[in-house]
Amino acid sequence: MLFAPDDLKAILEAALEGGGDFAEIFLERRRTTGISCEDNKIERVHSGLDQGAGIRVIRGDNTVYGYTNDLTRESLLETAREVGKAAGGRGTKPEIRWQQPQPNWDFQVKKRPDQVPIEEKVALVRRANEAARAVDTRIVQVSVAYGDVIQEVTIANSDGVLVEDERIRCRFMVNAVASDGRIIQTGYESAGGLMGFELFEENDPVELARRAAGRAVRMLEARPAPAGRMTVVMAGEAGGTMIHEACGHGLEADLVQKQLSVYAGKKGQQVASPLITVIDDATIPGKYGSFRFDDEGQPGQRTVLIKDGILQDYMYDYLTARKEGRRSTGNGRRESYKDRPIPRMTNTFIAPGRDDPQAIIRETQKGLLVKRMGGGQVNTTNGDFVFDVAEGYLIENGQIGPAVRGATLTGNGPEVLRMVDRVGNDLGFSLGTCGKDGQGVPVGDAQPTIRIPEMVVGGILEEEGED
Amino acid sequence: MDYPASAKKYLALAQEVVERAARGGAEAEAYIIAGEDLNIEIREQEVEALTTARERGLGLRVIIDGRVGFAYTTDFSRSALEETAEQARANAARATPDEHNCLPPPEEYPHLDLFDPQIEDTPLKDKIELAKEIERQARAADGRVKITESCSYSDSRYIVAVANSRGVGATYYGANCGASIFVVAVEGEESQTGFGLAYSLKMADLDPARIGREGAARAVRLLGGKRIPTQRAPVIFDPYVTVNFLGVIAPALAADAVQKGKSLFRGKVRERVASPVVNIIDDGRLAGGLASAPFDGEGVPTQRTVLVEGGVLQGFLHNTYTAAREGVRSTGNGARGSFKATPEVGTTNIYLEAGDRTPEELVREVSRGLYVTDVLGMHTANPISGDFSVGIMGLWIEHGEFAGPVRGVAIAGNIIELLKSIEAVGSDLTFFGSTGAPSIRVAGMSISGT
Numbered sequence: 001m002l003f004a005p006d007d008l009k010a011i012l013e014a015a016l017e018g019g020g021d022f023a024e025i026f027l028e029r030r031r032t033t034g035i036s037c038e039d040n041k042i043e044r045v046h047s048g049l050d051q052g053a054g055i056r057v058i059r060g061d062n063t064v065y066g067y068t069n070d071l072t073r074e075s076l077l078e079t080a081r082e083v084g085k086a087a088g089g090r091g092t093k094p095e096i097r098w099q100q101p102q103p104n105w106d107f108q109v110k111k112r113p114d115q116v117p118i119e120e121k122v123a124l125v126r127r128a129n130e131a132a133r134a135v136d137t138r139i140v141q142v143s144v145a146y147g148d149v150i151q152e153v154t155i156a157n158s159d160g161v162l163v164e165d166e167r168i169r170c171r172f173m174v175n176a177v178a179s180d181g182r183i184i185q186t187g188y189e190s191a192g193g194l195m196g197f198e199l200f201e202e203n204d205p206v207e208l209a210r211r212a213a214g215r216a217v218r219m220l221e222a223r224p225a226p227a228g229r230m231t232v233v234m235a236g237e238a239g240g241t242m243i244h245e246a247c248g249h250g251l252e253a254d255l256v257q258k259q260l261s262v263y264a265g266k267k268g269q270q271v272a273s274p275l276i277t278v279i280d281d282a283t284i285p286g287k288y289g290s291f292r293f294d295d296e297g298q299p300g301q302r303t304v305l306i307k308d309g310i311l312q313d314y315m316y317d318y319l320t321a322r323k324e325g326r327r328s329t330g331n332g333r334r335e336s337y338k339d340r341p342i343p344r345m346t347n348t349f350i351a352p353g354r355d356d357p358q359a360i361i362r363e364t365q366k367g368l369l370v371k372r373m374g375g376g377q378v379n380t381t382n383g384d385f386v387f388d389v390a391e392g393y394l395i396e397n398g399q400i401g402p403a404v405r406g407a408t409l410t411g412n413g414p415e416v417l418r419m420v421d422r423v424g425n426d427l428g429f430s431l432g433t434c435g436k437d438g439q440g441v442p443v444g445d446a447q448p449t450i451r452i453p454e455m456v457v458g459g460i461l462e463e464e465g466e467d
Numbered sequence: 468m469d470y471p472a473s474a475k476k477y478l479a480l481a482q483e484v485v486e487r488a489a490r491g492g493a494e495a496e497a498y499i500i501a502g503e504d505l506n507i508e509i510r511e512q513e514v515e516a517l518t519t520a521r522e523r524g525l526g527l528r529v530i531i532d533g534r535v536g537f538a539y540t541t542d543f544s545r546s547a548l549e550e551t552a553e554q555a556r557a558n559a560a561r562a563t564p565d566e567h568n569c570l571p572p573p574e575e576y577p578h579l580d581l582f583d584p585q586i587e588d589t590p591l592k593d594k595i596e597l598a599k600e601i602e603r604q605a606r607a608a609d610g611r612v613k614i615t616e617s618c619s620y621s622d623s624r625y626i627v628a629v630a631n632s633r634g635v636g637a638t639y640y641g642a643n644c645g646a647s648i649f650v651v652a653v654e655g656e657e658s659q660t661g662f663g664l665a666y667s668l669k670m671a672d673l674d675p676a677r678i679g680r681e682g683a684a685r686a687v688r689l690l691g692g693k694r695i696p697t698q699r700a701p702v703i704f705d706p707y708v709t710v711n712f713l714g715v716i717a718p719a720l721a722a723d724a725v726q727k728g729k730s731l732f733r734g735k736v737r738e739r740v741a742s743p744v745v746n747i748i749d750d751g752r753l754a755g756g757l758a759s760a761p762f763d764g765e766g767v768p769t770q771r772t773v774l775v776e777g778g779v780l781q782g783f784l785h786n787t788y789t790a791a792r793e794g795v796r797s798t799g800n801g802a803r804g805s806f807k808a809t810p811e812v813g814t815t816n817i818y819l820e821a822g823d824r825t826p827e828e829l830v831r832e833v834s835r836g837l838y839v840t841d842v843l844g845m846h847t848a849n850p851i852s853g854d855f856s857v858g859i860m861g862l863w864i865e866h867g868e869f870a871g872p873v874r875g876v877a878i879a880g881n882i883i884e885l886l887k888s889i890e891a892v893g894s895d896l897t898f899f900g901s902t903g904a905p906s907i908r909v910a911g912m913s914i915s916g917t
Binding site: 227 | 514524536538539541547550565658698809844855913914917
C-alpha cells in the first residue's frame with residue numbers, strides 16, 4: 001500500500017472540509033522500461049519512475065481535481081484542502097468505513113517483467129529487427145520497440161472504497177518500411193496485454209516482425225485504392241477499430257448524458273442489424289484493455305451494450321452512474337494520477353455470428369476486403385467515423401484480387417451497423433491506445449468477419465494513375 | 468511561486484545530478500521541468516470541472532563510450548536521484564555504441580519575453596468568467612447552437628533547467644494560456660460540431676467573443692449537408708485544415724527521419740518539393756510563438772530555419788546527434804516532449820508563410836470545388852509514405868460562391884503531390900498552438916462521395 005489507511009482517511013476528511021459531497025484519492029507509482037531499436041541499433045534503453053496522487057472532490061455535478069507528485073503527507077493534505085475549498089459548499093465530516101471490494105476475476109502474472117534480465121528484453125528486440133530485415137531486400141528501415149509498465153495504485157474514497165492493485169502490462173511493436181526506390185510503404189504489427197513476459201510465449205516476436213515486413217512489401221505492389229461507394233468485407237483478423245469508432249465511443253455515458261451521442265435516449269431501441277451484439281468486457285484474461293479494478297476501485301465487468309441489434313446499456317463511471325442513481329459499470333478509467341476518470345471502453349467487440357468467413361468473401365461479387373485496420377476517429381455527435389485500411393484487397397467475383405493502398409473507410413455508425421448483412425463465426429482482436437479528452441488508455445477491440453453492403457471508400461480516382 | 472528563485476534552485480539540482488552521474492569519464496545531462504497548471508471547464512455557465520496541478524520531473528541522459536542510457540524520476544529525494552543515476556548508467560551498457568552520441572557545449576542564449584505575469588496574477592474568478600463568456604458568445608451567435616461539448620480555459624507556468632557535463636547550465640521560465648470551445652449546432656435530427664480556439668503567451672490576447680462566435684459559425688454552417696458524387700475537383704483548405712496537413716509533413720523534415728530513410732524528403736535538398744508559392748519555416752524564437760524558447764531540450768540556442776523556399780527544399784531540422792552524424796550545426800531542434808524522454812528532433816514554431824491572396828479571392832476563382840473546414844482521421848495519414856485519406860467536413864463551391872455543406876465525403880492523395888499542386892496561398896496565416904498556416908488552394912484532388 002502506498003499510504004496507510006489512517007492517512008488516507010485524514011486526506012479524504014481534509015478534502016471534504018470545504019464542503020464537497022464525495023472525495024477520492026488516487027495514488028500511483030508507475031515504473032516503466034522501454035527499449036527501442038532502429039537503424040540496426042539499440043538506440044534507447046529507458047527506465048523511469050513516475051509517482052503522484054490525484055485528489056478529486058465532487059459537489060453536485062461539479063468536479064474539482066488536483067494532482068501533485070510531492071507525496072508527503074503534508075503536501076497531500078494541503079492539496080486536499082485546496083481542492084475541497086475550490087469545490088465550495090458547507091463542510092462535512094464523513095464517517096468513513098473501509099470496505100474492500102472483490103474483483104470479478106483474477107489473473108496471475110507468470111513472469112514479472114521486473115524479474116526478467118534486461119539482456120533478455122534487448123535480445124528479443126534484436127531478433128525481431130533481424131527477422132524483419134531478412135524478409136525482403138526492399139525493407140529499408142525497421143523499428144522495434146518493447147515496453148513494460150508496472151503500475152501500483154491505491155484508490156480510496158469517502159464512500160469507504162479502498163482498493164490497492166498492481167497492473168502489469170507488456171507491449172511489443174514492429175514497424176517496417178519498404179521502398180522500391182519510388183514509393184515507400186509501411187507495415188505495423190503489435191502485441192500486448194495485461195500480463196508479464198509470458199506475452200512472448202503466445203506471440204513470437206520473429207513472427208510479428210515477419211508479418212509487419214511482409215505487409216510493407218505487399219503494399220509496395222498494391223495499386224491505389226478505388227474511390228466511391230462499395231461493398232466492404234472486414235476480416236476478423238482486421239481488428240476492431242471499426243466497432244470502437246462506429247459505436248463504442250457513442251455508448252460512453254458522459255457523451256450520452258451531454259446529448260453528444262447519436263445513441264442518446266435509445267435504450268431498448270433497434271440501433272443495429274439483429275445480427276449485431278456488442279460487448280465491453282474488462283475480464284478477458286490477458287487482453288490489453290483488461291483489469292481487475294477500474295481507476296475508481298470498481299471491479300471490471302462484462303457489459304452487454306447491444307444485443308441482437310437492440311441497445312441495452314451504456315458504459316458508466318462513478319459520476320455518470322450517480323447522475324442516474326445507478327451503479328457504475330466499472331468503466332471509470334484515467335491515463336494517470338494527472339487525469340480525472342471518465343467513462344472509457346475496455347475490450348470492446350462484436351460477438352461472433354454464424355457465417356463461414358470464407359463463404360462471406362465467396363458470396364461477394366465485387367468489393368473491398370479489409371484485412372487489417374489502422375487508426376480511426378469518430379464524431380460521436382452525429383456518428384460519422386473514419387478508419388484507415390492498413391491492408392486491403394479488391395474482391396472480384398468472390399475471389400480475393402489485387403492489393404490496394406491508401407484507403408480510408410468513412411461511414412455513419414448507426415447506418416453502417418444497421419446495414420451489416422453477414423457476421424462470421426471468427427473473432428480477431430487488436431490492441432491500441434484510445435485517446436479521449438487528451439487521455440490515452442490501453443484498449444482491446446475485436447470483431448468477426450462482417451459484410452457491409454455499402455460504404456464510402458476514400459481512395460484515388462483511377463484516371464489519375466500513379467504519379 | 469517565486470520563479471527566478473526556483474529556476475536557480477532547479478538548475479543547481481540539475482548540476483548536482485550531472486556531477487554525480489558523470490563519474491569515471493561518463494558524459495551526463497540532466498533536464499528538469501517543473502510547473503503549475505490550471506484547467507477550467509465550463510458547461511451551461513457552471514464550472515463543471517476545475518483542475519490544478521503541481522508537477523516536476525527530471526530526465527537524466529548519460530553517454531558512456533558512445534552508448535546512451537536514460538532514466539527519469541519524479542521523486543527528487545536523494546536516494547531516488549541516486550537510483551536514477553545508477554539506472555541510466557546501467558541502461559547505457561545495453562545500448563549500441565555510436566560515435567555521434569554527444570552533448571552540446573555551452574553557448575549564448577537570446578533573451579525572449581516568455582512570461583506574462585498577468586497569467587499568474589489574474590484571479591481564478593476572472594479566468595472562470597472568461598470561459599463563461601466564450602460559452603455565452605457561442606450561444607448568442609446562433610439559436611441553433613444548443614450543446615456545449617466542452618468549453619475551457621487553461622494555463623500553465625513552468626521552469627526548465629538543463630545542465631550537462633560539458634558546462635551547459637541554463638534555465639528559463641515561461642507561461643502560456645489558452646481557451647477553446649466545442650459546440651454542437653442542432654437542426655431537426657441533424658447535429659454538427661464546430662470549434663473555436665486560441666493559445667497565447669499573453670493573456671490579453673485571448674478574445675472570448677471571437678473564440679465563441681467562431682465555434683458557433685463553424686458548427687452552424689455545416690448544417691443541412693448533402694452528398695456529392697465522387698469526382699476530381701479543386702479543393703481549398705482553411706488555415707486549420709492546412710495546419711493539420713503541415714503536421715503530417717513536419718516529421719519528414721526532421722533529420723533523424725531522413726537519416727533513417729523514413730522521410731519523403733530524403734535526398735531532395737535543393738530540389739523542388741512543392742509549388743513555387745510554398746515557403747515553410749521553423750522559428751524557435753518567433754516573437755509570441757507558443758513553442759518559443761531561448762534553447763532547446765539539450766541547451767542549444769534556438770533559431771529561425773528556412774525549410775522550403777519558393778517550393779525548393781533548403782534543409783532539415785537537427786538536434787545534436789543528427790547534426791554530428793551529418794557534420795553540420797544543430798538547428799536547436801532537440802525537442803523533448805517531457806522529462807520522460809530523450810531529446811528527439813522536433814519542430815518549434817513551424818509555419819507555412821502567408822501569401823498575398825485573400826481567402827475570399829481563393830474561393831471566388833473556383834467554378835466547382837470543395838472548401839474544407841475540418842478533417843476526421845488526420846492521424847491515420849502515413850507520414851512515411853505520404854499517403855492520406857481523410858473524412859472531411861466542408862462546403863461545396865459553385866461559381867465562386869458557397870453552395871451549402873457536404874456530408875459523407877472523403878479526400879485522398881499523397882502529400883508530395885498535394886504540395887506540388889498548391890496553386891495559391893492565402894494571406895490569413897493563423898497559428899493553432901505552435902503550428903501555423905494560411906488557407907491554400909489545391910488544383911485538383913480525388914473526392915470520394917456517393
